[in-house]
Amino acid sequence: MLTANEPLSASILAIMYVGDVVFAVSGALNAARHRMDVLGFVLIGTITGIGGGTTRDLLMGRTVWWTQDPFELLLCVGAALLTFFFIKTDISTQKWMIWSDAVGLACFGVVGCHVALAFGVSFVVAVFLGMVTATGGGVIRDTMTQTRPMILCGEVYATAALVGSLGYAVLAQFPLPEGLAELLAFLAAFALRAAAILFNIRMGPPGEFIRIGDPAGGSND
Numbered sequence: 479m480l481t482a483n484e485p486l487s488a489s490i491l492a493i494m495y496v497g498d499v500v501f502a503v504s505g506a507l508n509a510a511r512h513r514m515d516v517l518g519f520v521l522i523g524t525i526t527g528i529g530g531g532t533t534r535d536l537l538m539g540r541t542v543w544w545t546q547d548p549f550e551l552l553l554c555v556g557a558a559l560l561t562f563f564f565i566k567t568d569i570s571t572q573k574w575m576i577w578s579d580a581v582g583l584a585c586f587g588v589v590g591c592h593v594a595l596a597f598g599v600s601f602v603v604a605v606f607l608g609m610v611t612a613t614g615g616g617v618i619r620d621t622m623t624q625t626r627p628m629i630l631c632g633e634v635y636a637t638a639a640l641v642g643s644l645g646y647a648v649l650a651q652f653p654l655p656e657g658l659a660e661l662l663a664f665l666a667a668f669a670l671r672a673a674a675i676l677f678n679i680r681m682g683p684p685g686e687f688i689r690i691g692d693p694a695g696g697s698n699d
Contacts, residue, residue: 486592486593486596487656487657488656488657489656489657489660489661490588490589490592490660493585493588493589493660493664494550494585494586494589495550495553496581496585497527497581497582497585497586497589498527498528498550498553498554498557499527499553499554499557500578500579500581500582500585501526501527501530501554501578501579501582501585501586501615501616502523502524502526502527502553502554502555502557502558502561503523503557503558503561503574503578504526504575504576504578504579504582504616504619505522505523505524505525505526505527505558505615505619506519506520506522506523506557506558506561506562506565507561507565507572507574507575507578508522508526508575508619508620508623508625509521509522509523509558509623510561510562510565511572511575511623512623516559516562519558519559519561519562520555520558520559520562521622522558522619522622522623523554523555523557523558523561524551524554524555524558525615525618525619525622526554526582526615526616526618526619527550527553527554527557527558527582527615528544528550528551528554528615529614529615529617529618529619530586530590530610530611530612530613530614530615530616531543531544531586531589531590531593531611531614531615532544532614533610533611533614534590534593534594534607534610534611534614537607537610538594538597538599538607540597576675577675579616579628580638580668580671580672580675581668582612582615582616583612583613583616583635583638583639583642583667583668583671584612584638584639584642584664584665584667584668584671585612585664586608586611586612586615586639587608587609587611587612587638587639587640587641587642587643587646587663587664587667588608588642588643588646588660588663588664588667589608589611590607590608590609590610590611590612590643591604591605591607591608591611591642591643591644591646591647591650591663592608592646592650592660593607593611594607594608595647595650601647604643604647605640605643605644605647606643607643608639608640608642608643608644608646608647609636609639609640609643612636612639612642612643612667613629613635613636613639616628616629616635617629631680632680632681632682632689633674633680633681634670634671634673634674634679634680634681635671635674637670637681638667638668638670638671638674639667641666641667641670642663642664642666642667642668643663643667645662645663645666645667646659646660646663649662649663677690677691678690678691679691
């Protein structure tokens with residue numbers, strides 16, 4: 479069981495830092511698709527990395543964490559800058575952006591739920607805030623680059639985040655070994671998102687709940 483405001487464990491910190499980096503990279507790759515300059519890379523990459531967690535903290539009335547400790551802010555800036563300087567002109571930025579985003583989504587579904595539970599909110603609210611943490615940065619990124627957010631395109635996106643967040647919220651109630659709940663919830667969210675990418679699984683409109691391999695949906699590659 480979690481207690482209110484307990485320090486973040488090593489496993490949560492590790493997942494959080496990985497999520498920061500891969501989300502910042504996905505934002506920077508989106509900036510590359512729009513041929514932005516270095517400041518555009520840093521802005522979009524950093525907002526993607528910290529946007530979801532910032533939204534979560536504001537909704538909870540919690541002090542936004544990076545205003546007190548800017549390490550993750552700097553981590554996102556560094557990841558975006560490295561992407562700018564090392565990206566190759568022939569790289570498939572769309573493909574790499576989607577996969578880095580999938581990793582970040584799974585990471586932050588877990589981290590967001592953990593932070594919310596530790597802050598003392600209810601089970602249901604923590605699950606919702608985990609989903610917000612996982613999807614918020616991507617929504618802000620897509621909005622700023624005038625791209626239709628993946629959460630609104632029928633992608634199995636928020637659903638994957640919800641699976642990770644809910645999975646962690648449930649597993650955190652049991653006395654599991656350190657890091658196991660986080661790992662299992664992360665794998666569940668990532669597996670669902672990866673399957674959706676590989677097999678072009680989408681959520682359909684009313685009367686068509688799931689689409690699999692729909693040519694009209696396009697390719698993620």
